[in-house]
Amino acid sequence: MASTSAGQPDGRSSAEQEALDAMRPHLHGMWAAAAPSWGERAAYVDERAAPIAERLLALSAPQPGERVLELACGPGGLGLAAAGLVGPGGEVVLSDVAQEMAAIAAARAQERGLANVTTRVLDLERIDEPDRSYDVVLCRDGLMFALVPARAAAELARVLRPGGRVALAVWGPRERNPWLGVVLDAVSAQVGAPVPPPGIPGPFALQDAGALAGLLSGAGLADVTVGEVPVPFEAASPEDWWALTTALAGPLATLLTSLPADAAQALRARAREDISSYRTPAGTLQIPGVSLVAAGRRPG
Ligand SMILES: C[S@@+](CC[C@H](N)C(=O)[O-])C[C@H]1O[C@@H](n2cnc3c(N)ncnc32)[C@H](O)[C@@H]1O
Numbered sequence: 001m002a003s004t005s006a007g008q009p010d011g012r013s014s015a016e017q018e019a020l021d022a023m024r025p026h027l028h029g030m031w032a033a034a035a036p037s038w039g040e041r042a043a044y045v046d047e048r049a050a051p052i053a054e055r056l057l058a059l060s061a062p063q064p065g066e067r068v069l070e071l072a073c074g075p076g077g078l079g080l081a082a083a084g085l086v087g088p089g090g091e092v093v094l095s096d097v098a099q100e101m102a103a104i105a106a107a108r109a110q111e112r113g114l115a116n117v118t119t120r121v122l123d124l125e126r127i128d129e130p131d132r133s134y135d136v137v138l139c140r141d142g143l144m145f146a147l148v149p150a151r152a153a154a155e156l157a158r159v160l161r162p163g164g165r166v167a168l169a170v171w172g173p174r175e176r177n178p179w180l181g182v183v184l185d186a187v188s189a190q191v192g193a194p195v196p197p198p199g200i201p202g203p204f205a206l207q208d209a210g211a212l213a214g215l216l217s218g219a220g221l222a223d224v225t226v227g228e229v230p231v232p233f234e235a236a237s238p239e240d241w242w243a244l245t246t247a248l249a250g251p252l253a254t255l256l257t258s259l260p261a262d263a264a265q266a267l268r269a270r271a272r273e274d275i276s277s278y279r280t281p282a283g284t285l286q287i288p289g290v291s292l293v294a295a296g297r298r299p300g
Contacts, residue, residue: 012148017148020147023147023200024123024147027145027147027200027201027251028097028098028123030250030253030254031096031097031098031145031251032099032100032101033254034248034249034250034253034254035100035101035103035104036100037247037248037253038075038101038104038248039075041244041247041248042074042075042077042104042108044244045075045077046075046077048231048233049077049078049140049141051229051230051231052140052141052169052229052291052293053081053140055167055169055227055293056078056138056140056168056169056293056295057081057082057085057138059167059225059295060138060165060166060167060295062082062085062086062136063085063090063135064085064087064089065086065087065089065090066090066135066136067086067090067091067133067136068082068086068090068091068092068093068134068136068137068138069092069093069095069127069129069133069134069136069137069138069159070082070093070094070095070137070139070140071096071124071127071137071139071142071143072095072096072097072124072139072140072141072142072143072145073094073095073096073101073102073105073119073142074096074101074104074105075101075104075105075108076104076109076119077108078138079092079093079094079105079138080092080094080105080108080109080112080114080117082136083109083112083114083116083117086116087116088115088116089116090116091116091117091118092114092116092117092118093117093118093119093129093134094106094109094117094118094119095119095120095121096121096122097121097122097123097124098121099121102119102120102121103119105119106119124139124142124146124155124156125146125147125148125152125155126151126155127155127156127158127159129159130159131158131159132158132159132162132164134161134164135160135161135164135165136164136165136166136167137156137159137164137165137166137167137168138167139156139166139168139169140168140169141171141203141291142168143168143170144170144171144202144203144204144205144206144207145201145202145250146201146205149201149205149206149215150215150218150219153215153216153218153219153221154219154220156168157219157221157298160298161298162298162299162300163297163298163299163300164297164298165295165296165297165298166216166294166295166296166297166298167294167295168293168294168295169229169291169292169293169294170205170206170291170292170294171203171204171206171207171289171290171291171292172207172209172228172290172291173204173208173290174204176288176289176290177203177204177288177289177290178275178278178287178289179232179233179245179287179288179289180203180245180249180289181204182275183242183245183246183249183252183271184196184202184203184204184252185274186267186271186274187252187256187267189270190259190263190266190267190270191255191259195252195255196251196252202251202252206292207292209226209228209292212226212292212294213225213226216294217296220299221296221297221298221299222298222299223296224294224295224296225294225296226292226293227292227293227294228290228291228292228293229290229291229293230289230290230291231289231290231291232286232287232288232289233245233285233286233287233289234284234285234286234287235285235287236284236285237283237284237285238272238275238276238279238285239272240285241275241287242268242271242275
């Protein structure tokens with residue numbers, strides 16, 4: 001691992017840290033298992049998240065010749081868009097903790113003939129890259145899966161050169177994202193316990209805009225801003241909504257496939273009922289969603 005200034009920035013004890021470290025391979029393995037679903041739906045993901053990508057690229061403004069690191073890239077749509085901005089003299093590194101995700105991103109870069117894109121397997125909590133090695137760090141819907149978000153924030157600040165920019169997106173408040181909140185609520189009701197369990201990161205772990213800004217400022221970043229991008233979810237039917245959302249749910253997808261058939265059926269029925277309030281007169285679904293987009297700069 002490259003030199004790192006990230007110790008235990010949140011003040012956890014060594015025993016607590018060890019317990020978290022023991023969970024990592026399991027969580028990362030669940031993302032690896034979700035990779036084929038993400039690969040099959042990469043075009044859909046990019047289309048739905050296009051307004052987020054547009055805002056992140058506007059905020060970070062990658063320039064010709066610059067080096068860009070995308071963290072938690074999944075199929076890599078955001079970094080692939082950045083490749084056109086840095087041009088042939090620049091470089092984009094698409095990275096993910098799951099090798100299977102990085103491989104999908106690599107194949108997509110190759111299909112596009114992008115010679116300025118490489119891929120790496122990197123954990124955003126322990127970025128195995130030298131200090132001050134990137135002009136821009138991007139991350140769409142990845143930071144909230146960090147077991148120790150303060151460590152991840154310190155790491156992304158560390159790999160930025162002085163003056164370098166970060167732009168990242170996380171999901172906003174759960175109650176303003178019923179397209180996914182309804183699934184989590186239904187699963188929690190079905191299993192009789194909160195999902196994700198307390199202390200385990202999930203899609204809404206960084207849903208508070210003030211806390212997100214504090215996280216980035218606490219990592220030493222300057223000019224931190226947090227805004228919102230509407231990301232509504234449109235689906236032809238409740239069945240389509242359920243199929244798409246659960247296929248892309250990462251660790252949640254693993255939990256769902258492990259449920260007994262009758263429990264899974266009851267859960268689907270409960271979720272379909274709960275989501276029906278978003279039905280349009282035409283029978284389709286229009287479900288609200290909002291993303292938080294944050295940006296900052298390494299001083300210097
Ligand atoms: C919700 S998906 C987002 C994928 C992609 N950024 C996008 O917007 O299409 C979350 C991604 O985070 C990755 N991930 C989860 N934990 C990670 C970690 N600790 N370090 C790096 N990537 C991680 C997963 O493998 C997955 O690809």
